[in-house]
Structures are given as C-alpha cells and as structure tokens.
Amino acid sequence: MESIGNNPLSKYFRQPVIYIRLPSDGRWWEPESLNLPETGELAIYPMSARDEITLKTPDALMNGQGIVDVIQSCCPNIKDAWKCPSVDVDAILISIRIATYGNKMSFESTCTHCQERNTHELDLGESLGSIQCPEYQQPIAYDDLKIKLKPQQYFTVNRANMATFEEQKIMSTLADQEIDADTKSQMLRESMQKLIDLGIRACALSTEYVELADGTRVDNFDYILEFYRNAELEVTRRLQETVNQLVEQGKIAPLTLNCFGCNTAYSAELQFDYSNFFAQGF
Numbered sequence: 001m002e003s004i005g006n007n008p009l010s011k012y013f014r015q016p017v018i019y020i021r022l023p024s025d026g027r028w029w030e031p032e033s034l035n036l037p038e039t040g041e042l043a044i045y046p047m048s049a050r051d052e053i054t055l056k057t058p059d060a061l062m063n064g065q066g067i068v069d070v071i072q073s074c075c076p077n078i079k080d081a082w083k084c085p086s087v088d089v090d091a092i093l094i095s096i097r098i099a100t101y102g103n104k105m106s107f108e109s110t111c112t113h114c115q116e117r118n119t120h121e122l123d124l125g126e127s128l129g130s131i132q133c134p135e136y137q138q139p140i141a142y143d144d145l146k147i148k149l150k151p152q153q154y155f156t157v158n159r160a161n162m163a164t165f166e167e168q169k170i171m172s173t174l175a176d177q178e179i180d181a182d183t184k185s186q187m188l189r190e191s192m193q194k195l196i197d198l199g200i201r202a203c204a205l206s207t208e209y210v211e212l213a214d215g216t217r218v219d220n221f222d223y224i225l226e227f228y229r230n231a232e233l234e235v236t237r238r239l240q241e242t243v244n245q246l247v248e249q250g251k252i253a254p255l256t257l258n259c260f261g262c263n264t265a266y267s268a269e270l271q272f273d274y275s276n277f278f279a280q281g282f
Contacts (some may be wrong), residue, residue: 016043033083064158116261132251
C-alpha cells in the first residue's frame, strides 16, 4: 500500500477490518507470493475507490487482472495473486466483500418448485465459514503409479477458462457461417483439438508429482504433460473425475432458501458474477 512519509492524514487510511485463515493454510503458494504471518491469519482491508472502479472495467474482469489487483490491494500479505491456489480465491473475495460492505448481501434466485423469483438477504460470514479445503493428500493409484494432485493457480485457471471460452465461441460461430464443408470440418477439428489439449494441460497443472514403483517422484511439468498426452484414456479419465470431485468439495455450501411464492424450501448455489458481487447494495 503506497504511503508518503509523515502524512498527517495517515491515521485515516484504510485499516484491516477482518482477519481470515486461508482454506489452504498457505500450502501450494509459491515462495515470495505470500507473506503468511505466524498467526496464519491474513488482514483484509476494505476496497478503495480505485478498486471499485477496477471491478467495473469489463476487460480487467475478463482477463483476470482486475481481480488480481483488488486482491493485492485489499490483502497486502499477498504479493502475487496470480499464484493464488484456486481453493483460496472464493474465501479471499468473500472476505473483501465483507470488509467493504459488511456481512449482509441481497441474493436473487429462482424457486425450483414454482419458478418464483426470490430475493433473500444472506449472511456472507456463514458462506465464508462453509468453505473447506478439499482433501488432496490421497494419491490416485494407477497400475504401479501414484499420482499426487494439487489445486491449480488462479493464473492457470483464468487462462484456461479464457482459452476454452474463445474456442467454444469459434466453434459456435463456425456452425452458423456459410463456409464450404471441407473448410468448416477442418476448422472444427482444429478447435476441438485445442480443447482436448487444454484438458490434458489442465491434468498436468493439477498434478504435483507422479511416483514410480521404486519411490522416484517425477515433478517436472514437461515430463508429466508428455505422460498424459501418451497415457491410456483411463488415466486421464480417472484424474479428471477426481479433480471434479475435489472442485465440488471446495465449493461454497449450497443455500437452503424458502420460497415466498409457494412457501417451499429449495436449494440454490451462490455463484460469482464479480461485477455484481462487489456492487454495493447488490
């Protein structure tokens, strides 16, 4: 946080509002990307006016830079938010929202029984408390190999999401354009291959190491990536299934809400639309 020495207004600068423990407890962060205090708790500051403007800039949200800038502004102990393990992102963002606007937030959802649109007031503190770090300790056993998983970093998740979005948009556009069949078929194959490559790369980025029968641990990313490109389908299928299960474990617990229309309880997930999630009064 920038400061000019001896500024008489310094006592009015932002101060920490809450302190949180990361779901990861600091694991999987790269050296020098996080300055974790001995208490294990991070100070969370409210957003500044510049932070709020950043989150209203579509390009900054799309490429992830806006989220990174706001995290580093509101949590000075985080030196490089791009390196943030994916399991910590939601907890950090909810904490920033609480520090800025308080625990309460309006939430709109549709009743699964009568399709009534409902608006409830949520306690984000409860949602924050429900976040658990998935269990990454148990490796996947395949043949005589043990595959140890880890969460991906925010940078790789964001880049993969952007690339997948672009490829899917290309495929959708091609389906509607008047292009000769051979050209369209070739372009569709190329886009499909890129999506497949993204999936294989995601497997490699989710792997901490592969342990051989003799105890040797292979943690070189290029070796692991080549392994997944040439392994049997069953290997990547089981890994992707396990990764999906871990992602589900790390999600915010679904909300149980009561419909104002039919007075029936239903379940809804708290999902992030950052431009709205950080809007005051939302």
